[in-house]
Amino acid sequence: MTYLKPLFRHPRLPKNKLGYTLKEYEGGISTLCAGCGHDSISATIVQACFELAIEPHLVAKISGIGCSSKTPAYFLGNSHGFNSVHGRMPSVATGANMANKNMVYFGVSGDGDTASIGMGQFVHAIRRNLNMVYIVMNNGCYGLTKGQDSATADVGSASKSGHINPFQPVDLASLAVDLGATFVAQSFSGDKQQLVPLIKAAIQHQGLAFINVMSPCVTFNNNPGSTKSYDYVREHMHATGKTDFVPQEKSIQASYAEGTDTAVTLHDGSVMSLHKLAPDWDPEDRLSAVNAMQQARAKNEILTGLLYIHTGYGDLHKILNTTDTALNRLNEKSLCPGQKTLDTINAGLR
Amino acid sequence: MTISSSLPRPEARVNDFVARFANVNGTGSASANFLFAKAIFRMGIPVTPKNIFPSNIQGLPTWYEVRVSEKGYLGRREGIDLLVAVNAQSMKQDITSVREGGYLMYDSTKKLAPDLIRDDIHYLGVPMMELANEQFSNPRQRQLFKNIIYVGALAVLLQIEFSVLETLLKEQFAGKEKLIAPNLKALKLGMDYAREHFDYPLDFYLERRDLIGNKIMVDGNTACGLGAVYGGATVMAWYPITPSTSVAEAFEKYASKYRVDPITGKNQYAVVQAEDELAAMGMVIGANWNGARALTATSGPGVSLMNEFIGLAYFAEVPAVLIDVQRAGPSTGMPTRTQQSDITLAANASHGDSKHPLLFPSTPKECFEMTAECFDLADRLQTPIILMTDLDLGMNDHMSEPFQWEKDRKYDRGKVLNKEELDAMGRYGRYLDQEGDGIPYRTYPGTHPTKGAFTTRGTSRDEYAVYTEDSAAYKRNMDRLLVKWETAKSLVPKPQLYQETNQSDWGMLFFGTSAFSSEEARDLLAAREIPLDALRIKAFPFGKETEAFIHSHQLVFVIEQNRDGQMRSLLIQEMQHDPHRLVSILNYDGMPITADQIALKIADYLKQKNAVPHDLSETLI
Numbered sequence: 018m019t020y021l022k023p024l025f026r027h028p029r030l031p032k033n034k035l036g037y038t039l040k041e042y043e044g045g046i047s048t049l050c051a052g053c054g055h056d057s058i059s060a061t062i063v064q065a066c067f068e069l070a071i072e073p074h075l076v077a078k079i080s081g082i083g084c085s086s087k088t089p090a091y092f093l094g095n096s097h098g099f100n101s102v103h104g105r106m107p108s109v110a111t112g113a114n115m116a117n118k119n120m121v122y123f124g125v126s127g128d129g130d131t132a133s134i135g136m137g138q139f140v141h142a143i144r145r146n147l148n149m150v151y152i153v154m155n156n157g158c159y160g161l162t163k164g165q166d167s168a169t170a171d172v173g174s175a176s177k178s179g180h181i182n183p184f185q186p187v188d189l190a191s192l193a194v195d196l197g198a199t200f201v202a203q204s205f206s207g208d209k210q211q212l213v214p215l216i217k218a219a220i221q222h223q224g225l226a227f228i229n230v231m232s233p234c235v236t237f238n239n240n241p242g243s244t245k246s247y248d249y250v251r252e253h254m255h256a257t258g259k260t261d262f263v264p265q266e267k268s269i270q271a272s273y274a275e276g277t278d279t280a281v282t283l284h285d286g287s288v289m290s291l292h293k294l295a296p297d298w299d300p301e302d303r304l305s306a307v308n309a310m311q312q313a314r315a316k317n318e319i320l321t322g323l324l325y326i327h328t329g330y331g332d333l334h335k336i337l338n339t340t341d342t343a344l345n346r347l348n349e350k351s352l353c354p355g356q357k358t359l360d361t362i363n364a365g366l367r
Numbered sequence: 368m369t370i371s372s373s374l375p376r377p378e379a380r381v382n383d384f385v386a387r388f389a390n391v392n393g394t395g396s397a398s399a400n401f402l403f404a405k406a407i408f409r410m411g412i413p414v415t416p417k418n419i420f421p422s423n424i425q426g427l428p429t430w431y432e433v434r435v436s437e438k439g440y441l442g443r444r445e446g447i448d449l450l451v452a453v454n455a456q457s458m459k460q461d462i463t464s465v466r467e468g469g470y471l472m473y474d475s476t477k478k479l480a481p482d483l484i485r486d487d488i489h490y491l492g493v494p495m496m497e498l499a500n501e502q503f504s505n506p507r508q509r510q511l512f513k514n515i516i517y518v519g520a521l522a523v524l525l526q527i528e529f530s531v532l533e534t535l536l537k538e539q540f541a542g543k544e545k546l547i548a549p550n551l552k553a554l555k556l557g558m559d560y561a562r563e564h565f566d567y568p569l570d571f572y573l574e575r576r577d578l579i580g581n582k583i584m585v586d587g588n589t590a591c592g593l594g595a596v597y598g599g600a601t602v603m604a605w606y607p608i609t610p611s612t613s614v615a616e617a618f619e620k621y622a623s624k625y626r627v628d629p630i631t632g633k634n635q636y637a638v639v640q641a642e643d644e645l646a647a648m649g650m651v652i653g654a655n656w657n658g659a660r661a662l663t664a665t666s667g668p669g670v671s672l673m674n675e676f677i678g679l680a681y682f683a684e685v686p687a688v689l690i691d692v693q694r695a696g697p698s699t700g701m702p703t704r705t706q707q708s709d710i711t712l713a714a715n716a717s718h719g720d721s722k723h724p725l726l727f728p729s730t731p732k733e734c735f736e737m738t739a740e741c742f743d744l745a746d747r748l749q750t751p752i753i754l755m756t757d758l759d760l761g762m763n764d765h766m767s768e769p770f771q772w773e774k775d776r777k778y779d780r781g782k783v784l785n786k787e788e789l790d791a792m793g794r795y796g797r798y799l800d801q802e803g804d805g806i807p808y809r810t811y812p813g814t815h816p817t818k819g820a821f822t823t824r825g826t827s828r829d830e831y832a833v834y835t836e837d838s839a840a841y842k843r844n845m846d847r848l849l850v851k852w853e854t855a856k857s858l859v860p861k862p863q864l865y866q867e868t869n870q871s872d873w874g875m876l877f878f879g880t881s882a883f884s885s886e887e888a889r890d891l892l893a894a895r896e897i898p899l900d901a902l903r904i905k906a907f908p909f910g911k912e913t914e915a916f917i918h919s920h921q922l923v924f925v926i927e928q929n930r931d932g933q934m935r936s937l938l939i940q941e942m943q944h945d946p947h948r949l950v951s952i953l954n955y956d957g958m959p960i961t962a963d964q965i966a967l968k969i970a971d972y973l974k975q976k977n978a979v980p981h982d983l984s985e986t987l988i
Contacts, residue, residue: 041817074820077657077812090822090834097812098822099656101649102679108604108646112653112661113812115602115637120813138649141642333639340633344601345658345811349778351635352599354625356772362593362621363769366583367409 033070042067044092054206054232054247055085055154059092061209062123062152065216066093076121077113081106081135084161085127085154085232093123104135107142110149111333117343118334121220122149129159132168132187139189143196143225148332150219151227153189154206156234157245164237175242190324191310193227194303199327200226201306203320205250206233211322214262214289218323221262223284224332231319255313257295257322262287281326289323300326382412382437384448384571386521389461390514391454393425399514400431401764402535403521408584408766409531411576413439415883417763417959422609422702428457439578441766442884443959448571449525451517453495458483470569472517491565493520498556503549512553519557524565526572529558583731583769587760588664590731591690592617593770594738595662596625596636599778600688602661603638604650606669609702610758611692614664615640644669648676648687655686656823658783658811660742664690667709668699670716670753677751678717679825681848684798684807686745686752686781690738693757695957704957705758707879708929713753714907714937720845724855725753725907727878728760731767733905737860746781748855749809757928759880759959782808789818797821797832798844805851852908859906862913865889871898873978874920875952875969876913878904878934880959881926887962888926892969897979899924899969907937914942923949924969930955 030038042063047056066076073095080086082103089098101109110124124142131139131153142151157170166174169189170182193201200222204212212230219226231250233239239246244253280290281300298309306325313320340347386403390396397418404416415434421427434444446466452458452473459482465471467487473479475492484490495516499509522532532554540546561567591614595603603622605615615638622636641647647663654661665673670691680687693709695701715722724744728734734756741752789795789810795818798807807830810819821832827841828834835841865886877885882903889899902916917923917938925935932951939946952968954960973979 072816074816075813079653095817095820097810097820098824099653100822100824100826101652102675102825105645105649105676108641108649109653109656111639111646112602112604112650112655112659113657114653115604115639115650116654116657116659116661117813137642138646141646145639334637337637337639338632338634339637340628340631340635344635344637344654347599347601347635349599349776351628352601352626352778353597353772353776354621356774358625359597359770359772363581363583366585366769367581 033067035070035072037067037070037073039063039067041095042073042093044094045090047091048087049084049091050236052235053084054156054230054234055088056091057206057209058152058154058212058230058232059088061212062092062216064209065213065220068213069217069220071121071220075119076123078123078125079106079110079113080125081127081130083127083130083159084234085125086130088154089123089125104130104133105138106130106135107138107147107151111142111145111147114147114149114333115339116345118148118339119343122147124149124151126151126153128153128155128157128167128169128189132189136187140196143193143198143227145333146197146199146224146330146336148223148334149225150216151225153227153229154232155189155229155245156232156238157243158234158238160234160237164234171244174244175240177237177240179242188310188314190227190229191307193229194306194310194325198227198325199224199330201325202226202228202323203230204228205231205254205319205321207247207251208254208321211256211260214260215323217262218260218283218287218289221283221285221287222326222328224330250319253317253319254321255318257298257300257309257320257324260322261290281328284328289326295320300324303327380571381574382435382576384435385444385446386433386435386449386451387447387461387464388431388433388451389454389457390429390431391456392421392423392427392429394514395511396429396431396453396514398539399511399518400433402515402532402539403518403527404433404764405535405584406522406527406531407433407435407573408579409535410528410573411579412437412573413441413578413766415441415443415766417443417759419958420703428454435573437576437578440883440887440962442887443961445961445963449569451521453513453517462488472520474513491520491524493517493557493560498560499553502552502556508549512549515550515553516557516560519554520561521557522554523558523561524567524569524572526568526574528575579766581769582766584764584766585731586613586762586764587728587731587734587756588613588692588762589617590734590767590770591664591738591754591756591761592619593621594735595688596621597735597772598660598739598742600660600662600742601636602650602654602659603636604641604647604654604661604663605638606641606644606647606665608644608666608669610694610762611664611666611669611690613762614690614692644672645676648673648689651687651689652676652680652685655745656812660688660746660778662688662690662741664692666692666694667696667712670709670712674717677723678719678721680751681717681721681723682719682825683823684749685823686749688738688741688745688752688754690754690756692761693755695955701957703758705880705959706928706955706957707755707757707881708933708955709755710927710929710933711936713755716753722852722908723751723753724748724859725755726860727755727905729879729882729903731760731765732770734760735770740860743779744858747779747806747858748851749781749806750851755879757880782806784808784810784814784819786815789815794831795819795821796830798828798847799830800847800850803850804854805847805849806854856908856910859908859910861910862905862916863903864912864916865901865903869900869919871900872921873898873973874900874902874916874923875926876902876904876916876923877926881928884960884962884965885926888965888969891962891966895970897970897973904934909938909941913938917942917944917948921948924952924972925949926952926960926965928954928960
């Protein structure tokens with residue numbers, strides 16, 4: 018872990034349109050192992066929020082239990098965080114989101130937290146299309162309890178002690194697409210260039226945006242034979258394409274070569290442009306996304322980048338037809354029907 | 368068949384009997400039986416109906432028991448005076464349940480088997496199926512009107528006013544007017560048959576009274592759902608489980624009526640049917656953490672699942688409101704039978720040292736008021752508050768004082784800092800005890816751009832919400848939670864004392880749905896020279912009134928509906944009483960406790976201790 022965090026910042030650090038520098042988006046000192054993939058992801062979240070000029074206090078960070086779930090303390094220090102119980106981040110996030118629709122929700126989880134104990138809640142948050150960014154920091158093992166295999170460990174993958182995992186892995190990204198997630202991406206903690214625009218697009222997406230990030234555990238699962246090690250992931254990564262994110266207010270000037278580029282307009286008018294590397298893949302077509310993932314798996318490739326997006330569905334608030342004012346802002350005047358109504362109700366019970 | 372004259376006719380009793388209906392689940396008997404009970408209520412006579420139903424949708428036996436009591440006793444009473452037996456499956460058992468000299472009404476379309484004949488009860492045969500088949504052609508109507516026919520026969524035998532029944536049917540079918548005529552026809556079929564074939568009225572019957580006043584008749588779950596709307600809940604997360612499901616349904620029903628923005632047509636509430644009880648509690652905690660009032664409703668198995676989350680809310684100090692509609696446990700137990708057996712589970716839910724305020728309503732009015740109050744308490748104390756109701760109160764209609772809401776009543780949102788207050792202060796500490804009441808200040812997410820943010824966690828932390836494994840900081844926090852517990856004692860509802868000064872060396876202590884039968888048992892015992900002081904607990908933690916009551920009596924009978932005397936255990940745990948001073952009076956067969964059981968058990972105990980001169984059991988029933 019890093020014990021010291023330098024307080025010095027360059028006086029002319031670039032500012033975003035809110036006048037904030039990156040510093041306003043940083044969090045506390047990480048207590049994770051030096052070189053942990055999770056810390057890189059935290060830094061990416063800081064970068065994405067800074068670039069999008071999101072008010073840090075209008076973000077809520079919610080997590081479960083495990084190494085990954087500790088990270089909300091290490092980014093966005095001006096945001097409220099909730100380090101809840103193991104596997105239950107999605108339900109806490111659902112409640113928080115119901116209370117106030119006008120904030121950005123980051124759900125941070127790990128492979129143990131999501132693919133094992135929290136599988137049920139993961140599934141149902143997706144079904145409801147909760148408006149949140151759901152990041153799994155996936156290292157294939159239980160780091161905090163010293164390296165046991167998790168449910169995302171590939172069959173045949175070797176642990177540090179040489180134990181070979183005999184069980185089939187849970188493929189969270191495929192599962193998310195199958196369950197009807199409206200935004201599914203996969204990335205690598207070591208690929209900031211890819212991850213920053215993905216997170217920015219995920220924030221702007223109205224609905225559940227799931228990002229499965231391979232995030233190697235340097236202490237317990239970075240050994241030869243592991244399919245979640247830095248070397249293995251780097252060697253087997255295969256991007257669907259180069260992703261760029263263009264906020265709403267910037268006009269798109271780049272011209273794209275026909276047949277290789279595609280652009281997806283998000284709810285607020287922002288545009289995500291994709292320089293496609295994978296042929297026959299259409300990010301807005303679920304079948305082709307499933308196909309691309311299955312093909313990559315057959316070739317032992319880790320398909321990264323945006324996998325699938327659907328902008329047509331409403332999020333849970335839209336489904337429930339909730340009022341535009343956040344529910345936590347309503348007071349007695351709009352919440353309490355009063356004695357007169359009660360008189361009518363009483364009369365109906367006589 | 369006419370009433371046999373060989374049986375002794377007891378003294379005519381007005382407005383005092385128990386009628387039980389034995390039906391097959393799913394045959395439409397519920398609305399006919401409710402019509403019977405509601406008509407008595409409309410005649411100004413106190414009435415208590417209870418549904419005794421199976422965990423089944425169609426086919427198994429179900430009973431509906433109606434107690435009529437001029438004196439206004441609302442608890443269950445032993446001894447069935449009149450049984451309407453229209454279920455062949457349970458007929459044998461039903462017939463044996465009628466008291467000596469009582470009445471059995473049955474469908475005489477088929478002759479009764481000889482083994483079903485008792486010579487100490489009266490038989491009232493009404494050819495219900497035959498009459499229905501003659502007069503109605505639709506098979507479903509035949510089934511439904513069979514039920515209305517027996518209500519008609521009872522109307523004559525017990526003297527229910529026809530105009531009252533007619534009005535109730537018209538109200539029930541408002542908007543479906545064409546159903547009124549056939550219902551009235553069926554009613555009259557039964558009435559005519561009874562007039563022609565029986566002596567009427569029976570030796571117990573009804574007479575109009577004015578004993579109801581402005582009371583209402585409603586079930587506790589509906590009252591809880593309505594209380595949550597009035598209490599300002601905006602988020603309801605729940606998972607279906609008997610007997611709590613109708614709390615969520617009532618909340619949604621009333622919210623969809625009274626909580627829709629008239630201009631935009633959008634909902635000022637959100638209801639989420641969760642994937643399980645864990646998720647339901649997680650949503651409640653998430654919503655409360657983010658400044659909305661949120662609740663969930665469940666029963667024992669759900670509370671078991673929620674334990675981890677309840678502990679989180681206790682330790683992280685997040686408000687939460689949980690309604691536990693108790694049923695007979697353990698495990699799946701008897702899902703459609705009542706008990707008060709989640710007391711210790713709820714009081715100490717979760718691992719580690721933790722305890723939670725509990726509220727115990729006895730009536731629908733209290734269900735309404737206490738549900739609303741739970742939100743104020745949860746916000747004020749920043750902790751989970753559990754409303755302990757049960758199947759009997761939750762799912763049965765009860766006569767109750769009407770619902771009331773104080774004009775201009777404001778919600779108590781507790782200690783929450785806004786932006787200006789944060790600006791005006793130095794370093795914010797989420798878990799700093801500023802006033803010595805153990806309650807620190809919260810901030811809602813999104814309040815201030817640079818101040819007041821912190822990480823809520825179930826791990827130990829210092830006063831500034833910073834993670835720590837420092838023993839002293841951990842202990843300071845645990846001790847502050849105890850200070851908060853003391854504060855809770857002054858905020859939760861006070862117990863009800865039934866006497867200003869003690870009248871006896873003996874006391875009785877009860878809560879929730881045990882109250883009706885306990886009050887009646889107290890009268891039964893007083894009439895036999897056994898006076899008892901009484902106290903009804905309305906909340907945990909117990910206050911000084913409860914402590915004083917126990918200390919000032921040699922013996923206190925603790926009346927509850929569970930096997931292990933859970934409330935008694937809690938009293939001993941919290942107040943270090945001499946356990947010998949507290950005597951358990953229990954019923955845990957899944958049926959609501961009766962006054963007779965309580966009175967007999969207390970009389971037996973006192974007799975064994977030679978505290979009363981003679982055996983009173985014979986005179987009690």
